Amino acid sequence: MSGARERVLIDEARIAQRVGALAEEILGGLAFEPRSGASERDALVMIPVLTGALVFTADLIRRMPVPLSVKPLTIQSYPGRATSSQGATLRDPVPGGLSGRHVIVVDDILDSGATLALLRDRILEQGPASLRICVLLRKLKERAAPVEADFAGFDIPDEFVVGYGLDYDGLYRNLPDIRVLEGVG
Ligand code: 5GP
Ligand code: MG
Numbered sequence: 001m002s003g004a005r006e007r008v009l010i011d012e013a014r015i016a017q018r019v020g021a022l023a024e025e026i027l028g029g030l031a032f033e034p035r036s037g038a039s040e041r042d043a044l045v046m047i048p049v050l051t052g053a054l055v056f057t058a059d060l061i062r063r064m065p066v067p068l069s070v071k072p073l074t075i076q077s078y079p080g081r082a083t084s085s086q087g088a089t090l091r092d093p094v095p096g097g098l099s100g101r102h103v104i105v106v107d108d109i110l111d112s113g114a115t116l117a118l119l120r121d122r123i124l125e126q127g128p129a130s131l132r133i134c135v136l137l138r139k140l141k142e143r144a145a146p147v148e149a150d151f152a153g154f155d156i157p158d159e160f161v162v163g164y165g166l167d168y169d170g171l172y173r174n175l176p177d178i179r180v181l182e183g184v185g
Contacts, residue, residue, distance in 0.1 A: 003183040006162070010154055010178040015136075015164060018153045019056070022134065023063035025151055031130050032102055034066045043067040045103045047095060047123070049115065050074045052108035055165035055173065056136045056153075060106065071095035077115050081169045083160045083185025088115040090122070098126040108165050109137040110149050117145035137161065137178070154178075160185060 034044055043066075048057035050072050061068065073092040103123060107116060116133055123131055134151040141158040159182075162168050163175030168184060 004168075005182045006179040007182065008177050008179050009156065009159075009161060012176045015153075015177065016059070019059045019136075020063050022151055022153055023060055026104065026132070026134060027064060027066065029132075029150075030066075030102070034068070034102075036067065038067040040069055041101075043069050045095075045098060045101045045128075046070045047103060047105045047119075048072045049105065049107040049119065051173070052165050052167070053106050053136075056108055057106045060134075073119075075115050075119065081185070083168070083181075088118050090118065094119065094122045094126075096126070098123055098128045100127065100129050102130045103128045104132045104134055107133070107135045109139065109161070110135045110143075110147070110152070111139050111141075113143035113145035113147040116149075117147040120147060136164070 035042055046057065046061060046068055048054065048070065051074065061070065073095060075088055075090055077088040105116065105119060105123070110116060120131065120133065132150040133147070135149045136153040138149055138152040138155050139158050140155050159180045161178050162172035162181045163178045165173050167173045168181055
């Protein structure tokens with residue numbers, strides 16, 4: 001880790017403001033009216049991609065005052081000290097029971113698109129009523145896999161970032177802001 005430098009790209013206040021706006025965008029775009037007092041069956045299903053989307057999802061869902069359930073899964077695409085995608089692998093089974101449900105996948109960052117393309121296809125096999133993809137960050141680059149985010153917090157340059165849930169070799173997830181990590185990888 002010696003030689004690594006951190007440069008703040010997006011500070012806490014900007015993240016908080018944008019996460020609130022994203023929650024409103026998502027709620028405004030819902031293709032159905034989740035009933036208050038709805039059973040789990042009628043609720044929106046949020047699928048956070050762990051571990052990176054942990055912090056973002058925690059903040060986002062607290063800005064969404066509608067019935068929703070959370071069904072996380074873990075995907076690893078940047079093992080250890082890798083700073084470029086090594087291909088996505090599903091470590092957990094994709095949550096079941098999504099047929100006829102309104103599903104929102106929440107991820108930290110859209111990079112090559114491999115992770116979200118894989119997950120999207122697995123979810124679509126179950127026949128959800130709708131499927132939306134929400135990412136906090138979207139790297140401006142060409143994607144290896146054809147996948148678009150329906151909701152994106154910030155477009156960022158193609159640099160390796162950490163903080164607010166994103167790690168390098170397991171560390172930095174607890175930074176309150178998003179920083180570019182220079183001098184690694
Ligand atoms: P993709 O499959 O789109 O290439 O990669 C998506 C996953 O790779 C993200 O969910 C995230 O976990 C990881 N990732 C991609 N870019 C970065 C980055 O700049 N920093 C960190 N920490 N993780 C990244
Ligand atoms: Mg991830």
